Amino acid sequence: MFQRCGFADADADLPDADYVVVGLPFDCTASFRSGSRDGPDAIRLASFNFESYDYYSDVDLAALAICDLGNMDLGADAAYAEETIKEGIALLPKAAIPIFLGGEHSITPPIVESLARRSAPGGLGVLVLDAHLDLRAEFGCTRYSHACASRRILEKEGVKAYASIGIRSGCLEEFTFAKENGISYSTSREVKEKGIGVNPS
Numbered sequence: 001m002f003q004r005c006g007f008a009d010a011d012a013d014l015p016d017a018d019y020v021v022v023g024l025p026f027d028c029t030a031s032f033r034s035g036s037r038d039g040p041d042a043i044r045l046a047s048f049n050f051e052s053y054d055y056y057s058d059v060d061l062a063a064l065a066i067c068d069l070g071n072m073d074l075g076a077d078a079a080y081a082e083e084t085i086k087e088g089i090a091l092l093p094k095a096a097i098p099i100f101l102g103g104e105h106s107i108t109p110p111i112v113e114s115l116a117r118r119s120a121p122g123g124l125g126v127l128v129l130d131a132h133l134d135l136r137a138e139f140g141c142t143r144y145s146h147a148c149a150s151r152r153i154l155e156k157e158g159v160k161a162y163a164s165i166g167i168r169s170g171c172l173e174e175f176t177f178a179k180e181n182g183i184s185y186s187t188s189r190e191v192k193e194k195g196i197g198v199n200p201s
């Protein structure tokens with residue numbers, strides 16, 4: 001299921017890993033421009049161009065136990081990809097924190113469903129950073145579309161809290177749905193005016 005390749009300094013063995021990197025190279029519902037399926041390997045390639053030490057957080061990635069399991073083979077069908085993602089996540093060690101590299105936004109609902117089930121018995125909080133509401137019931141003749149990602153996330157059992165930040169785009173039906181259902185979102189304009197910090201100064 002996993003094809004081995006590697007993120008920089010992610011050289012721990014799976015049983016020893018505190019963090020597990022998994023690539024999800026899927027973009028088959030792309031409506032503007034495809035190519036995000038190349039994202040996971042592009043991120044890995046770029047990772048070798050950075051220092052492993054991050055002075056903001058005073059953390060050296062080289063000192064952490066990170067295992068890169070490579071990419072999952074997700075095929076070209078969104079329903080198949082969703083099931084495969086859930087099957088793959090069920091195989092990951094529960095002690096490690098998973099980090100998923102995409103891939104388009106349609107990969108997120110099965111990730112949320114899986115993480116809520118395996119590690120958040122009290123309910124999972126989801127924070128979405130996105131320009132779009134992604135609250136469409138269906139788009140491009142499929143409910144699995146990237147344009148429906150937040151709608152699908154909100155339908156998942158175990159999602160206790162949800163908010164999206166950076167919104168600048170959506171159709172009238174999406175904004176109406178958000179309003180009628182009390183869905184929390186902040187627009188990019190609000191972020192620009194108020195700042196992104198908890199206590200902006």
Ligand SMILES: [Mn+2]
Binds near residue numbers: 105130132134149
């Ligand atoms: Mn999105």
